[in-house]
Amino acid sequence: MSHTAHIRSHRKPRRSASSLAMRAGVAGGVLSTLAVAGAAGSANAAEPVTQTLELPTLTADLATQAAQSADATQQAAANYQLQAERDAAAAKAAKQAKADLADAKQKAAEAKKKAEEAARKDAAERASRSTTRIALTADDTSGSTGTSTGTGTSTGSSTATGSAAAVISFVKSQLGKAYVSGATGPSAYDCSGLVQTAFKQVGVSLPRVSQDQSTAGTQVSLSDLQPGDILYWGSAGSAYHVAVYVGDGMFVGAQNPSSGVSEHPLSYDQPTGAVRVL
Known part of the structure; x- marks a missing residue:
């Protein structure tokens, strides 16, 4: 027996035909997949990308704050309206007071005028009585019958x-x-x-x-x-x-x-x- 018979040969064993065919098939499938992916990538690059944004959902605290803000805004509007009504009422009252004052002054002036006229009339009547008294005294005669009054x-x-x-x-x-x-x-x-x-x-x-x-x-x-x-x-x-x-x-x-x-x-x-x- 040769002394080299037990040494393994360094030459690669030949692969079988079936093994080679399998490897060729796998390689072809990979290449096909890459081709499809490339085509899809090219198609996607040609079309615009639509991005969907999701709005945050209000939490319970945010809803409460929104409600409080709405209430505050409504209260402020009511306060402004109330103040406007008060201002209008004050303006109306001032206008009425001014009219009443003017009316009172006019009535006072009329009353003063009437009082002055009454005083003048009274003075004239007194003067008339004095004149009549003098005339009657002058017309009286001492020979009149009856009782003298003095x-x-x-x-x-x-x-x-x-x-x-x-x-x-x-x-x-x-x-x-x-x-x-x-x-x-x-x-x-x-x-x-x-x-x-x-x-x-x-x-x-x-x-x-x-x-x-x-x-x-x-x-x-x-x-x-x-x-x-x-x-x-x-x-x-x-x-x-x-x-x-x-x-x-x-x-x-x-x-x-x-x-x-x-x-x-x-x-x-x-x-x-x-x-x-x-």
């Missing part, structure tokens, strides 16, 4: 009888009571209210106001007065004051708020004229 004015009978006595008794019983404009008794009177109520006691119905009472009966001279005659101040038909002549040169009337129902001599405030209804 002022130059003579009167007739000083003794009241019948209905006249009742009228005089009534007005004297009201002495000391208050003067209230428009009052007709029993606790207060104005001038025409006292005269009307006095004559009502004897069944004589007189008008309510002094202007009408000054023409209610027969005009008589101041030099021929009798108890129960109605004295008036001013012109007949436009008299501003009346009273009752009670005799002896005296009269009773509701004069004014300071003196009330009181008795005075004719010289206290000389009347303009007189009427007789009894």
Whole structure:
């Protein structure tokens, strides 16, 4: 036996045909796969790539914060609206106050004007009474019949009888009571209210106001007065004051708020004229 028979040969063994065929097939498959991949890559490179972005999902905290922000925005809007309404109301109130002030000033001016006119009228009436008193005094004569009053004015009978006595008794019983404009008794009177109520006691119905009472009966001279005659101040038909002549040169009337129902001599405030209804 050769001494080299047990040494393995360094030559590679021959592969079988089947093994070679298998390797060739695998290589072909790999090359095919690479070709397909290359084709797909070329196709993808030619077409635009569409990328989808996913929005983050709101968590519970983010939802709460969004709701609070919405509430705050709504509250702020409500506050702005409320402030606007308050501003509008304040502006309206200021405008109304300005109008009221102007109206009050106008009324005050009108009242002042009326007061001044009343004062002028009163002064004119007083001047007229003084002039009338002087004229009557000058016209009186010492030969007149009746009782002298001490002022130059003579009167007739000083003794009241019948209905006249009742009228005089009534007005004297009201002495000391208050003067209230428009009052007709029993606790207060104005001038025409006292005269009307006095004559009502004897069944004589007189008008309510002094202007009408000054023409209610027969005009008589101041030099021929009798108890129960109605004295008036001013012109007949436009008299501003009346009273009752009670005799002896005296009269009773509701004069004014300071003196009330009181008795005075004719010289206290000389009347303009007189009427007789009894």
